[in-house]
Amino acid sequence: MNKIVGIHQPNFLPWLGYFYKIMKSDVFVFLDDVQYVKRSFINRNKIKTHGGEKYIRLPLHQKGKYKQLIIDCALFNKDEAIDHLTKNIQMNYKKSKYFQDYFSSFEEALNNGSESLVDINISLIKWVLCILEETVNFKRSSELEGVSGVSTERLISICKNVGGNRYLSGFGGDKYQDKEMFDDANIELVITDFEHPTYEQKWGDFIPNLSIIDLIFNCGKNSKSIILNTK
Numbered sequence: 001m002n003k004i005v006g007i008h009q010p011n012f013l014p015w016l017g018y019f020y021k022i023m024k025s026d027v028f029v030f031l032d033d034v035q036y037v038k039r040s041f042i043n044r045n046k047i048k049t050h051g052g053e054k055y056i057r058l059p060l061h062q063k064g065k066y067k068q069l070i071i072d073c074a075l076f077n078k079d080e081a082i083d084h085l086t087k088n089i090q091m092n093y094k095k096s097k098y099f100q101d102y103f104s105s106f107e108e109a110l111n112n113g114s115e116s117l118v119d120i121n122i123s124l125i126k127w128v129l130c131i132l133e134e135t136v137n138f139k140r141s142s143e144l145e146g147v148s149g150v151s152t153e154r155l156i157s158i159c160k161n162v163g164g165n166r167y168l169s170g171f172g173g174d175k176y177q178d179k180e181m182f183d184d185a186n187i188e189l190v191i192t193d194f195e196h197p198t199y200e201q202k203w204g205d206f207i208p209n210l211s212i213i214d215l216i217f218n219c220g221k222n223s224k225s226i227i228l229n230t231k
Helices: 016-023 078-093 099-110 117-131 151-161 171-175 179-184 212-228
Strands: 004-008 027-030 044-049 052-057 137-140 166-169 188-191
Touching (some): 004 016, 004 151, 016 212, 044 078, 044 212, 052 078, 078 099, 099 117, 099 212, 117 212, 151 166, 179 188
Parallel strands (some): 004 027, 027 137, 166 188
Antiparallel strands (some): 044 052
């Protein structure tokens, strides 16, 4: 019997394709014990404004921590950062159709009492999955015993650890993943078939690849079918 494993860094309010990958996985592993990459989607993402797309972010303690692991990342001036973030989102989405339905629970997921970026990101991801009515078996790579190696070797080690025989990769995986290593380990490498849908947005022409909150606040309970209604 096939057991599909998805693995990804615990990103901040990820795009639609991230949640498609989660929903297509039997086990999803948050890769939280690898190095934080500056200007990545680990602590920032894009929303839509009347002037086009714009980054929102959670600022981190970074002085002297340029090689820190994701699991060690903590918010800088948490209260101020969250206040700025929520006001920014409210300003740009308060007139969206489903904003009032979900903004309060969004704030609760964001204000979960932790300064850990990983904890906050996972809290927000679970908030989205609750709206999508999806139950997922989550793991954190930092909590798995016996995982070793780097790059493809590490992915294989994680798959074996959780009993997976199929690894669901994103589009860019073929640039750094070694298919022969997966074959030798008897793990099937599967590339996601996600195709970005269009949906109703505010502010003019459709912009793809935004944070999931753009979909949630605009489409509400229809978000799940929109994500999965792909090729």
